[in-house]
Amino acid sequence: MINNTFKEYLESKYSKEDNYKKILSKEKGVVSMKRKILNIAAIFLVIVIAGVLSTNIYAKIMWNIQFKDYRELPIKEMKGTLDELKEEGYAEVLNMDYLEQDGIGIKINSILLTDDCVDIDITSKFDENIDVNSQTFSIGYTIYDENKNIYQIHSRMHIGEGSSKFDNVTLFTYEELGIEYNKKDVYAVQLSNNGGVTLKEVNKEERTINMNITLRARDKFPQSKKLYIQIFDPGFSMTELENENGTTNMINAEDFNLSSAKWLFEIDVPDKFYVRNTIELKPENEISGIEFEEITISETGMNLKFKSKQYDELISKGKDMEQKEFLEEVEKMLFVTDKAGNKFNELSVGSTEEKEVYKMNIDANIEDFNNGIYINYNNVKEKLVES
Secondary structure (H helix, E strand, O other): OOOHHHHHHHHHHOOHHHHHHHHHHHHHHHHHHHHHHHHHHHHHHHHHHHHHHHHHHHHHHHHHHHHHHHHOOOEEEEEEEEEEEOOOOEEEEEOOOOEEEOOEEEEEEEEEEOOOEEEEEEEEEEOOOOOOOOOOOEEEEEEEEOOOOEEEEEOOOOOOOOOOOOOHHHHHHHHHHOOOOEOOEOOOOOOEEEEEEEEEEEEOOOOEEEEEEEEEEOOOOOOOOEEEEEEEEEEEEEEEEEEEOOEEEEEEEEEEEOOOOEEEEEEEOOHHHHOOOOEEEEEOOOOOOOEEEEEEEOOOOEEEEEEOHHHHHHHHHHHHOOHHHHHHHHHHHEEEEEOOOOEOOEEEEEEOOOOOEEEEEEOOOHHHHHHOEEEEEOOEEEEEEEO
C-alpha cells in the first residue's frame, strides 16, 4: 500500500522540474560568478599592463630628459696634430694650448700609439679661486676615432655619494655617436680591456696637475686617422679616516665635482705612426700542455693568446680557493722571465669566447726581448724567438 503522504513529500522534495530549475539557477550563478572573476582578472591584467607601460614610459621620458641634459652640457673643442716620434715612442701634440672652461684649463701634451697601447700625457691647470685636492683629483674620459671605434669610456670614481651608480655616460655616448651595442654586455664594443688615470706630477706654484691616461688593447688598436679625446667630470674626493685597533676605516667621505663642462680634443694622426714595430714570437721548442695561438711584443708591451686545459681547470677551481692561494697557483703555472729569471709583471689576463683560450698582457717590451726573454709553464722554461 502506497503511503500518499510520503509520496507527496518525495515528489515535492525531489521534484525533477523544481530541481532542474534550481540547478539552472545555480548554474547561472556559477556562470555569473565566473564572469565576475574573469572580469576582475581582466581588470587586474589591464592594471598590471598599464603599470608596466607607465613604468617603461616614465623610464623613457627620464632617459630622454637626462640624455638631453647630457648633450647640452657646455663643450669646447681644440684641434692638434701629432709631431715626429721621439725615441721613447711618444709624440708631442702640435698647436695645442690649454682649453679653458670654468676656471680649468686642460692640455694634451703628447701621445704614444702602438698596436697594444695608448698612453696620453695630459695636464690640468686651475684658477686661484679653485680649491682642489691634487692627490685624489681625477677625470672621466672618452676616447674614440673617426670611424666611431670606442677605445674606452672611463668614468671618475665618486666617493661619498652612496652606492655605485649606473654608468649613464657610457650609454649616452653610444647614443650620441650612433653606436650599436649589446645590452647584456655594454662594454664589449670598447677596444680596451683595461685602462685608467694615474697621477704623475703636481706643481703647486703653477697650479697644475700632470696625469697619464693609459689603455691596453683587448686585441689590437686600429690604424685611426683621428683620435678624439673627450674629458669630463673633473673632481676629487675628501675622506675622513679613523684608526681603531690597528684597522683603518673610512667614517666620512664627500665628492667634489669641479665642472659640468666637457673638453674635446681632435688629434690628427699621420700615416707614419702606423709603421709600428711589433714582432711575432714563439717558444723555441713546443711546451706540453699549452698551445700558444699568438705571442706579440712591441715597444710598450707583450701579448699572449694561449690554449690550456690545465690552466682553464685551475681558473675554474679558483672560486673554491683562498684568494692568496689561487693567485699564487696561477702565477706559478704561467709567467714570463728575463735571462736572469726575473719575472715580468702580469698587467691583465682574461678568458676569450673560445673554449680554454685566454689572453694575457705582460709588462715586457722589444728591448727586453733583445736581451733574452723566456716563457715558463709548469716548471718548463723555453726561450722566445721570432716566429
